[in-house]
Structure formats: structure tokens, C-alpha cells
Amino acid sequence: MTTDDLDTTLRSAALNNAGFCDAVCRAHGLPADFDGEYYWLSTSRTPPLYPDAVTLSPETEAPSLLQWMDTDSPGCSVKDSFANLDLEGDGFEVLFDAQWIHRPAGAPADGASGLEWSAVADDGELEVWEAAWDGEESTGLFRPELLGEGMDIVFLAARRDGRIVAGAVLNRAGGVVGVSNLFAHDEADTDAAWTGALTAAAARWPELDVVGYESGDDLDAALRHGFTAIGPLRVWLRTSDKTRYLRRREK
Incomplete structure (x- = not known):
């Protein structure tokens, strides 16, 4: 797979995942913003296990996401599809890391x-x-x-x-x-x-093609079945403790 092909496949995997997140949220009646190029996000807290935002490009910048998201209530999360954001200064911590997988x-x-x-x-x-x-x-x-x-x-x-x-x-x-x-x-x-x-x-x-993301033993199982790991992703979670700390620091 060439570098261009890999980049296209990674973006497709992120877009696919965002598409399912969007469907789940809309089924719950939640509003979402899906620009199709840089991000998908919900302006309201999403259902359990689903992120409030998914990045669709390595060029996506944190401020463009966070300004539209509900970062005040506990549980705000971001799926950093290219594992290249630094959200620690915004009160987030890494929840988990994983690998995008691809099968032709x-x-x-x-x-x-x-x-x-x-x-x-x-x-x-x-x-x-x-x-x-x-x-x-x-x-x-x-x-x-x-x-x-x-x-x-x-x-x-x-x-x-x-x-x-x-x-x-x-x-x-x-x-x-x-x-x-x-x-x-x-x-x-x-x-x-x-x-x-x-x-x-x-x-x-x-x-x-078939895509997804896995980690640990689940990643090993996917690789046994013909998938290739094509790039990292990271999920960030904003905790209530960090939120309170940032508010105190800003005052």
C-alpha cells in the first residue's frame, strides 16, 4: 500500500466510524455536525461508549472541535483518529489507544x-x-x-x-x-x-474493503483473519476532576 493509499484508507476508516457514531446519535434524537472533511461531532452529550467527536483529518485542530462541544459536563470524549492531538491542556486524559485495521x-x-x-x-x-x-x-x-x-x-x-x-x-x-x-x-x-x-x-x-479498530488480544485476533494494522488512534476523556481543576486555575 502506497503512502497515498494508506492516507486514503485511514480517512475512510475514520469516516466510516464517524458514520456509525452519527447514526447511533441520531437514533437517540441528538444533534450532530458532520462536515465530512475535518470532523464529526455532537453538540450534546452522546450515549455511553460513543465519542462526542471524531476527527476525520490529521489537519483537524482541537479548538475547531472543542468550541462546539459540551465540555462542561463530565464524560466528554474525543476520538482522535490520527493520534496527533494534545488535549491534556484542555482537561482531557487518554482513555485508550488502538490501531485502525484494514482488510482488502x-x-x-x-x-x-x-x-x-x-x-x-x-x-x-x-x-x-x-x-x-x-x-x-x-x-x-x-x-x-x-x-x-x-x-x-x-x-x-x-x-x-x-x-x-x-x-x-x-x-x-x-x-x-x-x-x-x-x-x-x-x-x-x-x-x-x-x-x-x-x-x-x-x-x-x-x-x-473492510475496516475497524482493535487493541490487545482483539487486535491479534483481527490480524489472524487477514487484517493489517494501518495506523494509531486515541480516545481522550475529559474527567470531572480535571474540569474542576481547570476552572480553579482559570479564576
Whole structure:
């Protein structure tokens, strides 16, 4: 992959991820600003586990993001897609680092899933899927508005003996397919989950590359299934303690 190709792929991965964040937020009725070039952001606090902003270019500057965001209440977060922002002076700390991953279109999925796969079709099934993904219960994070052909989003469920034991989400945006929220209740099913998700992506969008981001053991699993790590990303979280400290310092 040339330098130009890598840059394009990284931007596509960030744009794809922002597209899914945007869909989740809009399903919750939250306003968002998606300029398509430098950033995506929500002007209101986003649902749990979802950032308030995603950078779409390494040229994006912190002030252009923070001026529109709710940085006063706890929990404000930024997905720094190119790991090149310094937000410590603005009261943020690093929540985690990860790697963007890429898999070319047409690459066959290795192995056999051994599980019964299907797409979540209705509200009740989505609630069961979220409970399986969460490991405890459904909190309503994923709204029924995310279902449907026009959304270009697919919630995949893998069953054994009728029970959901693994799953993932596919979304088409930015000219690529994103794989996210992949889970398996049994560690032995992790490879089966990747195989099932990639098989489903190839069946729906065979002409599109597949992207996502992972870290740690999850990154190792993705690399086993034909992905390449293509660049770092970083998620920043603004804590209430730091916010109070900055306010005192500014007075």
C-alpha cells in the first residue's frame, strides 16, 4: 500500500466510524455536525461508549472541535483518529489507544464459523442482541431506528442451540464496510465470530474493503483473519476532576 493509499484508507476508516457514531446519535434524537472533511461531532452529550467527536483529518485542530462541544459536563470524549492531538491542556486524559485495521475486498474468510448466523430483524431481537453483547442486559443503547435496509447497518447474531453466543455490527459508510462491536461469549468462538462477520460483509458488499479498530488480544485476533494494522488512534476523556481543576486555575 502506497503512502497515498494508506492516507486514503485511514480517512475512510475514520469516516466510516464517524458514520456509525452519527447514526447511533441520531437514533437517540441528538444533534450532530458532520462536515465530512475535518470532523464529526455532537453538540450534546452522546450515549455511553460513543465519542462526542471524531476527527476525520490529521489537519483537524482541537479548538475547531472543542468550541462546539459540551465540555462542561463530565464524560466528554474525543476520538482522535490520527493520534496527533494534545488535549491534556484542555482537561482531557487518554482513555485508550488502538490501531485502525484494514482488510482488502475479496479476501476469503478463513475457517468455518460453526454457528448459525442471521441479521437482527426487529425491535425485540435487537433487545436480545444488545443483552448478549452487553453480557447482562439491554439498556436501549441501540435503538430500533438503526434497523432497516436504508440504514446500511446490519446487526449480526450467531446462535448455538437458539441462544445468541456471538455477534458483530457491519456498517457501510465512507466507501468501506466497518466491523465493530464484535463479541463472543466463549473465547473459543472469537475466531468463529470474525469468520462469520467477514463472510457476511463479503456477501453484502463484496466490492468494498473492510475496516475497524482493535487493541490487545482483539487486535491479534483481527490480524489472524487477514487484517493489517494501518495506523494509531486515541480516545481522550475529559474527567470531572480535571474540569474542576481547570476552572480553579482559570479564576
